[in-house]
Every structure is written in C-alpha cells, then in structure tokens.
Amino acid sequence: MKFKNPPVNSLSLEFLTEFVISLEKLENDKTFRGVILTSDCPGVFSAGLNLMEMYGRNPAHYAEYWKAVQELWLRLYLSNLIVVAAINGVSPAGGCLMALTCDYRIMADNPKYTIGLNESLVGIVAPFWLKDSFVDTIGHRAAERALQLGMLFPPAEALKLGLVDEVVPEDQIHSKARSVMAQWLAIPDHSRQLTKSMMRKATADNLIKQREADIQNFVSFISRDSIQKSLNMYLEKLQRKKG
Amino acid sequence: MKFKNPPVNSLSLEFLTEFVISLEKLENDKTFRGVILTSDCPGVFSAGLNLMEMYGRNPAHYAEYWKAVQELWLRLYLSNLIVVAAINGVSPAGGCLMALTCDYRIMADNPKYTIGLNESLVGIVAPFWLKDSFVDTIGHRAAERALQLGMLFPPAEALKLGLVDEVVPEDQIHSKARSVMAQWLAIPDHSRQLTKSMMRKATADNLIKQREADIQNFVSFISRDSIQKSLNMYLEKLQRKKG
Amino acid sequence: MKFKNPPVNSLSLEFLTEFVISLEKLENDKTFRGVILTSDCPGVFSAGLNLMEMYGRNPAHYAEYWKAVQELWLRLYLSNLIVVAAINGVSPAGGCLMALTCDYRIMADNPKYTIGLNESLVGIVAPFWLKDSFVDTIGHRAAERALQLGMLFPPAEALKLGLVDEVVPEDQIHSKARSVMAQWLAIPDHSRQLTKSMMRKATADNLIKQREADIQNFVSFISRDSIQKSLNMYLEKLQRKKG
Numbered sequence: 001m002k003f004k005n006p007p008v009n010s011l012s013l014e015f016l017t018e019f020v021i022s023l024e025k026l027e028n029d030k031t032f033r034g035v036i037l038t039s040d041c042p043g044v045f046s047a048g049l050n051l052m053e054m055y056g057r058n059p060a061h062y063a064e065y066w067k068a069v070q071e072l073w074l075r076l077y078l079s080n081l082i083v084v085a086a087i088n089g090v091s092p093a094g095g096c097l098m099a100l101t102c103d104y105r106i107m108a109d110n111p112k113y114t115i116g117l118n119e120s121l122v123g124i125v126a127p128f129w130l131k132d133s134f135v136d137t138i139g140h141r142a143a144e145r146a147l148q149l150g151m152l153f154p155p156a157e158a159l160k161l162g163l164v165d166e167v168v169p170e171d172q173i174h175s176k177a178r179s180v181m182a183q184w185l186a187i188p189d190h191s192r193q194l195t196k197s198m199m200r201k202a203t204a205d206n207l208i209k210q211r212e213a214d215i216q217n218f219v220s221f222i223s224r225d226s227i228q229k230s231l232n233m234y235l236e237k238l239q240r241k242k243g
Numbered sequence: 244m245k246f247k248n249p250p251v252n253s254l255s256l257e258f259l260t261e262f263v264i265s266l267e268k269l270e271n272d273k274t275f276r277g278v279i280l281t282s283d284c285p286g287v288f289s290a291g292l293n294l295m296e297m298y299g300r301n302p303a304h305y306a307e308y309w310k311a312v313q314e315l316w317l318r319l320y321l322s323n324l325i326v327v328a329a330i331n332g333v334s335p336a337g338g339c340l341m342a343l344t345c346d347y348r349i350m351a352d353n354p355k356y357t358i359g360l361n362e363s364l365v366g367i368v369a370p371f372w373l374k375d376s377f378v379d380t381i382g383h384r385a386a387e388r389a390l391q392l393g394m395l396f397p398p399a400e401a402l403k404l405g406l407v408d409e410v411v412p413e414d415q416i417h418s419k420a421r422s423v424m425a426q427w428l429a430i431p432d433h434s435r436q437l438t439k440s441m442m443r444k445a446t447a448d449n450l451i452k453q454r455e456a457d458i459q460n461f462v463s464f465i466s467r468d469s470i471q472k473s474l475n476m477y478l479e480k481l482q483r484k485k486g
Numbered sequence: 487m488k489f490k491n492p493p494v495n496s497l498s499l500e501f502l503t504e505f506v507i508s509l510e511k512l513e514n515d516k517t518f519r520g521v522i523l524t525s526d527c528p529g530v531f532s533a534g535l536n537l538m539e540m541y542g543r544n545p546a547h548y549a550e551y552w553k554a555v556q557e558l559w560l561r562l563y564l565s566n567l568i569v570v571a572a573i574n575g576v577s578p579a580g581g582c583l584m585a586l587t588c589d590y591r592i593m594a595d596n597p598k599y600t601i602g603l604n605e606s607l608v609g610i611v612a613p614f615w616l617k618d619s620f621v622d623t624i625g626h627r628a629a630e631r632a633l634q635l636g637m638l639f640p641p642a643e644a645l646k647l648g649l650v651d652e653v654v655p656e657d658q659i660h661s662k663a664r665s666v667m668a669q670w671l672a673i674p675d676h677s678r679q680l681t682k683s684m685m686r687k688a689t690a691d692n693l694i695k696q697r698e699a700d701i702q703n704f705v706s707f708i709s710r711d712s713i714q715k716s717l718n719m720y721l722e723k724l725q726r727k728k729g
Contacts, residue, residue, distance in 0.1 A: 120677040128684060136383040140622040141648055144685045148678050162384055191363040192391050198371060199387045379626040405627055434606040435634050441614060442630045
C-alpha cells in the first residue's frame with residue numbers, strides 16, 4: 001500500500017478519509033493478511049498533519065479533521081492485519097504517528113531522513129494517545145525528552161532509541177519489508193491477533209473513552225489566537241523556504 | 244531447590260502442586276531467606292506447561308490446571324524469599340514464566356539454550372499477567388514483538404534484551420548463583436521485602452482481582468475445537484520428532 | 487541555583503523550606519525561564535534526607551518533615567521552569583530524588599561520585615512516588631533490582647542505565663549545563679510546559695491524591711522501634727567514621 005499525496009504526503013482530510021477506506025477494504029478482503037506502508041513521494045514518507053487543515057478554518061472543520069486523525073490512528077493501531085512500515089523518507093509528527101502504529105518499522109539508511117514527534121517546535125503538543133504509543137515504544141524517559149525538545153532522529157539514532165526496528169540501505173528497503181512480512185505471516189493469525197490486541201487494548205481504550213473530549217480539547221487549543229499566530233509564522237517560514 | 248520432573252520438567256498439575264507446597268515449607272521455615280531455582284534435567288530448565296493437561300480433558304480439569312498455574316506464578320512472584328534463577332537449559336513458555344518471577348536471572352552460556360514466551364507459535368496466547376511481568380522486564384515494545392512472533396532467545400540475545408541479568412559459563416552457573424545470593428542476603432530482609440512488594444503489587448493485584456475470569460477465559464479458549472486441533476497437530480509433530 | 491547546607495547539603499527541614507520558597511520566587515519572576523541545580527559543597531551534590539529529622543523526634547515532627555519532602559518533590563517535578571541538574575558530587579537517596587525531578591541530568595565524570603536510591607541499605611524504603619519517577623526514568627526491571635539492593639552507581643554506569651543523560655569532565659559541568667539550558671530555552675515555553683505536564687501528571691497525581699495517607703504511613707513506619715534502632719546503628723557508624 002503505497003500512499004501518494006504529492007508533494008509531501010501530508011495528511012489532509014481527504015487523504016485521511018481515503019486511507020481509512022482503503023485500509024478497511026483490505027481488512028475485509030480475507031485474501032490479505034498484511035500490508036506494507038511506504039511512500040511513493042521521493043524523500044518523504046509523510047510530512048505529517050496538513051497545517052492548512054488547522055489554520056484559518058472554523059471549529060466544525062477542526063473537529064472533523066481531528067476526528068479523522070484519531071480514526072486513522074485507531075484503525076492502523078488496532079488493525080488485524082500485519083502492518084509493516086518501510087520508511088523511505090522524512091517522517092516527522094504525523095508521519096511518525098503512522099510508523100508508531102505498525103508492527104515493525106524498517107527505515108532507509110539515509111542521514112537526511114529523520115523521524116520523530118516535533119510538535120513542540122511548531123508550538124503545538126502531541127495528543128496524549130500518540131504520547132502513550134511513543135512511551136510504549138521508546139520508554140518514558142526518552143519520550144519525555146524527545147517530546148519536550150521536539151527531536152527528530154536520523155536512522156542510526158532512531159534505531160538505537162528503538163524508534164525503528166531496523167535500518168537498511170535505501171535500495172533494499174522494499175525487499176527487506178517483504179522478507180519481514182514473510183516472517184510475520186508464518187505465525188498463526190488468531191494467536192498473533194489476540195496477542196496484538198492484548199498488548200494494545202489499554203492504550204487504545206484510553207483514547208476511545210475520551211475521544212469526544214480530545215476533539216473538544218484540540219478545537220479549543222487550535223482556535224486560540226496565539227496558536228493560530230504560531231502556525232501563521234511557521235507557514236510563512238515554509239513559504240519563504242520554497243520561494 | 245532443584246526441580247526434577249523427567250524428562251523435561253514440564254509443569255504437570257502434580258508438579259505444580261508439589262512445587263507450591265515445597266515453596267510454602269521454605270517460606271515458613273525461618274532458617275531460609277532465599278532459594279535458587281535450577282533444574283536437575285540435563286539441557287532443560289523447564290519445557291513449560293504440560294500440553295497433556297490442556298488436550299482432550301474436560302472443562303473442570305482445565306479450570307483446576309489453570310488455577311494451579313496462576314498459583315505457581317503468584318507464590319513465586321510475591322515470595323518473601325530471595326528467588327534466584329539458575330537457568331541451565333532451554334526455558335520456553337512456562338519455563339520463562341518461572342524465570343520471570345525471580346529477583347535475579349543467571350543463564351548458562353550455551354547457544355542451544357533459549358528462553359522466551361513462544362505461545363503464539365503453538366496457536367495459544369500468553370495470559371495477561373504473564374504479559375505484564377514480561378513488559379515490566381524487557382519493556383513494552385520488545386515484549387510486543389517477542390510475544391507476537393513467539394520468539395525464543397539464545398543467552399547473548401536474552402542478556403542484551405534484559406530478559407536475563409547475567410550469562411556465565413555452564414559449569415559456573417551454580418557457584419555464580421550462590422555468590423549472587425550472598426549479595427542479596429546482605430540487604431536487611433524487611434526493607435528488601437517491602438521494596439519487592441511495592442514494585443510488584445500492582446501487577447499481582449491485576450491477576451488477583453480477575454482470577455476467576457481469567458480461569459473461565461482459559462477454559463473456554465482451550466476448549467475450542469480449533470485450539471484442540473492446533474494442540475493435536477503440535478503434539479503429533481513432537482511425537483514424530485521423538486519417534 | 488547553587489544550594490549550600492554544609493557540610494553535605496543534607497535535606498533538613500529548614501533547608502527544604504527555604505529551597506521551596508526560593509524556587510517559588512523564581513517561578514513567579516517572569517524573567518526566569520530555567521534553573522540549574524548544583525551544589526556549592528565540594529564532592530557532595532546532596533547527601534539526601536537528614537537522618538536527624540527522622541530519629542528520636544515525635545510523630546508531629548515526622549509528619550511535618552515528610553510533608554516538606556513531598557512538597558520539594560512536587561514543586562520540582564511539576565515546575566514550569568526548565569530544571570537542569572549539574573550533579574557535581576555524590577548523590578544518594580534524597581540527592582537522587584532531586585536529580586530525578588529534573589528535565590536533564592549532567593554528572594561530573596568522577597568515579598568517586600555515585601548516584602542512586604540506597605534506602606533499603608539503611609533499612610528504610612523509598613516512597614512509592616519516588617519509585618514511580620525512578621521507574622519512569624530507568625525502566626521497571628532496572629528499578630526493581632536497584633531499589634531492592636540499594637545500589638549506588640558511578641557516572642559511567644548511571645549513564646548506561648539512563649539515570650543521568652550525560653557525563654562530562656568535572657571542570658566542564660557548569661559550562662555544559664549552560665549550553666544544555668540554551669538548547670531547551672529555544673523551545674516555545676507554552677508547548678514545552680504542556681508537554682512536560684502531560685508526561686508527568688499521572689505520576690504526580692498518584693501522590694497528590696494519597697498525600698495524607700503517605701504521611702501517616704511514613705510516621706508509623708519511622709516511629710517503629712526496629713526502624714529507630716536501625717537508624718541509631720547507622721548514625722553511630724557514621725559517627726565512628728568521622729571520629
């Protein structure tokens with residue numbers, strides 16, 4: 001499952017909606033037991049949430065967008081499929097969110113590619129459920145430091161931290177993803193799925209039971225003048241870089 | 244405390260019952276402050292749960308057996324004694340369960356010996372309380388991967404993962420266990436015991452308050468036709484290997 | 487913020503009270519965004535709790551003292567300031583408690599300096615909330631072993647364990663602390679503070695909601711004859727060492 005939303009695979013509302021529908025189709029088609037997430041945009045796994053969905057819109061739009069972000073995370077995180085990430089480009093924030101939901105993460109060995117949750121640099125805060133899965137993956141202390149500083153890690157550091165499971169030469173990432181998938185496919189589905197669910201249920205339930213409150217929290221936070229100003233400054237900086 | 248249930252120290256109902264009684268005697272005898280768990284069966288620490296107790300029996304037997312498994316874990320995990328594991332052979336599933344309850348784990352440096360929770364390979368699932376102690380020992384991410392894939396680790400990898408605390412040449416494992424015991428005996432019992440209890444109470448309580456539900460869950464799972472078939476296939480494979 | 491309570495920066499009731507007042511002043515002065523904790527007593531970051539406050543006094547005194555210890559921890563742990571520890575000397579028990587509340591820990595590379603929670607060696611037990619922050623920092627397994635054995639770690643081991651974030655030559659510790667502070671100051675305060683609070687709220691709330699019970703527990707424990715005897719023996723041993 002290659003995703004492609006040029007130029008940077010940002011998670012627009014439309015992309016999120018289509019992604020979840022595609023995933024659901026795969027889940028319902030019993031001939032599929034696993035999926036490899038990778039990008040068709042050179043150098044970018046996913047640039048993360050689309051700031052244009054979070055800037056200058058109305059509260060109803062923010063609420064709809066955040067619900068779609070939650071939905072993406074819940075569907076991927078709790079998927080019955082084996083989900084392998086072949087991270088073939090930069091993977092900040094929402095890109096890292098997708099990678100964190102996977103059962104196994106392989107990253108291309110290119111020091112230009114970085115992965116992490118850099119929300120605090122942009123003046124925003126990662127949601128608690130994303131924080132929970134980050135803590136589960138790299139431990140509480142490493143997560144606390146990385147989240148406060150908005151750190152992005154090149155492949156070697158991400159591997160050392162446990163943020164990815166394996167780093168391979170860039171031209172071997174897809175063959176490696178397939179061989180990892182073969183290894184996971186050798187396990188009986190029912191025991192693998194029950195085990196996955198047992199490991200993830202508490203973290204997922206934590207969001208499910210507070211889902212509406214989390215949406216309201218996001219809407220009121222993102223609607224603040226100060227946050228809108230921060231986003232504006234950041235978007236203008238991006239614009240200048242491109243220009 | 245050497246256990247011996249030839250040929251592979253499998254945890255039969257009889258073995259579990261006798262083990263718990265022996266442990267209780269040691270606990271009540273105030274001349275004992277610690278115990279070393281090791282095996283008298285060459286090459287096998289413990290082969291784990293006895294599949295014959297889980298195949299082709301009636302629900303009452305499954306319930307009795309599972310209660311005995313829980314009891315073994317609770318007694319070892321909450322023991323006031325210092326419990327050191329001298330893992331001198333393979334230690335899958337139930338063997339790993341016993342090792343995980345200990346205060347310190349030493350493993351013989353023999354690449355043929357492996358340790359881990361390989362339940363999912365057999366088509367079954369480790370119980371949540373065993374999963375909890377596994378997560379406490381090696382962290383959430385490593386546990387999620389190892390449990391889904393049913394991974395067994397040779398000594399060097401188990402050490403790197405933190406699944407064991409020390410790896411020593413096979414002929415030194417018992418002297419090493421004694422010197423570790425001496426180190427732990429130097430700590431005042433009352434502060435060590437209070438500290439151990441503080442560290443383990445939440446995980447143990449998690450089972451204690453759901454104990455009956457966990458038994459019912461096991462009985463209904465193991466009674467399924469599909470699971471009985473899986474066990475049958477596995478037992479026949481074992482049989483062929485021996486034959 | 488250099489603290490100085492000669493000869494060993496022990497956390498007397500008076501010291502704790504003054505420390506919290508000083509910290510509160512810094513928090514309320516909007517020109518300060520961060521603070522570096524370090525010691526002005528050669529070779530000692532802090533010797534920890536003052537045993538004289540816990541020996542031969544009445545229950546009301548023990549209760550007042552323990553409340554002040556809780557207060558120090560809560561204020562530092564939840565501080566809106568960036569708190570960096572420059573650990574320039576030994577740091578057992580209460581010294582380690584202060585270091586654990588910080589956002590970043592730098593330790594001077596001197597093998598004579600050690601850090602850890604050695605309560606069980608003295609016959610007492612670290613409180614549950616200190617245990618929680620210890621587990622968050624170095625993980626459950628490492629914390630369980632270190633707390634049961636009352637282990638103190640030299641800089642290289644503390645670094646490997648994740649108990650400190652960085653080890654530097656002793657004469658560079660203050661310049662290093664300033665450059666780390668500069669790095670943290672580059673992050674917008676509001677997103678950094680919200681992130682810190684999200685990471686620490688559960689652990690802090692765990693104490694806040696049981697604060698009175700924790701005080702009663704401490705008073706009844708420390709008032710026991712057996713504990714007072716242990717402290718007496720320990721104090722006499724210290725006395726002989728000095729003499």
